[in-house]
Amino acid sequence: MTDTTAQPAEPARVRVHGLEKSFGDQHVLRGIDFEARRGTSTVLLGPSGSGKTTVLRSLNVLETPEAGVIGIDDVEIDFARLPAGKAGRKESARLRAQSGMVFQAHNLFPHRTVLENVVEGPVVAQRRPREEAVADARTLLDQVGLGDRADAYPFQLSGGQQQRVGIARALALKPRAVLFDEPTSALDPELVGEVLAVIKDLAAEGWTMVIVTHEIRFAQQVADQVLFLDGGVIVEQGTSAQVIGDPQQDRTRRFLSRIR
Ligand code: ADP
Numbered sequence: 001m002t003d004t005t006a007q008p009a010e011p012a013r014v015r016v017h018g019l020e021k022s023f024g025d026q027h028v029l030r031g032i033d034f035e036a037r038r039g040t041s042t043v044l045l046g047p048s049g050s051g052k053t054t055v056l057r058s059l060n061v062l063e064t065p066e067a068g069v070i071g072i073d074d075v076e077i078d079f080a081r082l083p084a085g086k087a088g089r090k091e092s093a094r095l096r097a098q099s100g101m102v103f104q105a106h107n108l109f110p111h112r113t114v115l116e117n118v119v120e121g122p123v124v125a126q127r128r129p130r131e132e133a134v135a136d137a138r139t140l141l142d143q144v145g146l147g148d149r150a151d152a153y154p155f156q157l158s159g160g161q162q163q164r165v166g167i168a169r170a171l172a173l174k175p176r177a178v179l180f181d182e183p184t185s186a187l188d189p190e191l192v193g194e195v196l197a198v199i200k201d202l203a204a205e206g207w208t209m210v211i212v213t214h215e216i217r218f219a220q221q222v223a224d225q226v227l228f229l230d231g232g233v234i235v236e237q238g239t240s241a242q243v244i245g246d247p248q249q250d251r252t253r254r255f256l257s258r259i260r
Contacts, residue, residue: 011039011208012073012098012176014059019068019079021054028054029065030232036177036225039206043219043240046229047255052212055229056179059210060101061092072098072177100175104186106166108154114141115150118168126173133172140168144198160191164198177208184215196222214259220244228252 019032029051036042044052057063059070067080075095082088108117118137122128141147144164146157154162163183170178180199184192196218203209203222213219219226219240226243228236228251236249247253 008039008176008205008207009174010176011206013038013071014042014177014208014210015069015071015076016055016059017069019055019058019065019070021051021058021063021065028232029058029068032068032229032232032234034225034227034234034237036208036210039208040224041203041209041211041222042225042227043223044210044212044227044229045214045216045219045243045255046235050229051232052229053181056101056181056210056212059177059179060099061096062101064092070095097173098175099177099179100170100173102163102167102170102178102180102183104182106154106162106169108162108165108169110154113151113153114146114157114165117154117165118172121169121173137168137172140171141165143171143201144168145194158191159187160194163187163191163195167195167198167202171202177210178202180209180211180213182212182214184213216244216256216259228255230255 014036017033019029021029032055044055046052054063058065065079069076069078072095075098077091077095082091115134115137118140119133122133123130138147138150141150144167146161146164149157149161183199184195187195196215200222223240226238226240227234228243230251236243236247236252243252244256247256
């Protein structure tokens with residue numbers, strides 16, 4: 001039997017401590033602490049504006065917190081001590097390379113085939129041999145159920161298929177952890193399931209994942225850990241049975257009753 005799964009190189013442990021972030025005078029993250037064990041899925045839930053995306057973007061160092069520590073395996077930044085200039089950018093790039101990000105919208109290159117979209121990062125950014133990158137990309141496309149669409153162009157695919165290419169493209173960089181920012185929120189409802197199914201497969205394969213989503217049923221199925229955020233703090237955290245099935249805080253209960 002051919003192995004068509006791309007196992008994570010080695011899933012990472014993620015540590016976040018004391019994360020603080022402001023935009024101007026708006027204090028958006030007010031001391032975020034959590035840990036994600038190797039090979040587990042952490043789902044961030046919470047009302048719009050609670051800081052979920054900012055946490056995720058900080059993990060990928062697309063935002064620079066003012067204070068706090070983020071560690072993905074042995075690469076760690078204490079943001080209060082991040083040097084300015086080139087040295088700081090180098091440290092940020094090292095941490096950024098530990099994780100792969102899947103955005104709401106896939107941003108595929110429109111004039112390149114599906115395969116070329118997946119191969120681009122490894123070849124250009126990581127200078128990996130093209131042949132090896134192509135072989136890996138084909139494996140990844142099989143894994144997301146698009147092995148037969150390698151030569152198609154993005155406009156020939158549905159939104160759900162495009163988003164699955166976006167997932168393959170993030171995995172092609174061989175990240176140690178995968179971050180999903182509302183990966184289905186831009187999709188028509190009938191296309192949501194196929195994308196969530198791919199993410200569930202990745203969870204079963206043992207990737208370390210941090211996921212922002214409003215899909216409660218999916219969260220219940222996939223999450224080893226749920227963090228409920230409100231106003232830039234983690235109000236409640238635990239297993240999905242605890243946080244979603246039996247919330248202890250009023251704010252969590254109110255949020256869940258609104259979106260159910
Ligand atoms: P969520 O993902 O929970 O909806 P976000 O992390 O996107 O929340 O945003 C938290 C708060 O930070 C919001 O009030 C948002 O307007 C603000 N914010 C996020 N990114 C920026 C930015 N780049 N500049 C200014 N304000 C921002």
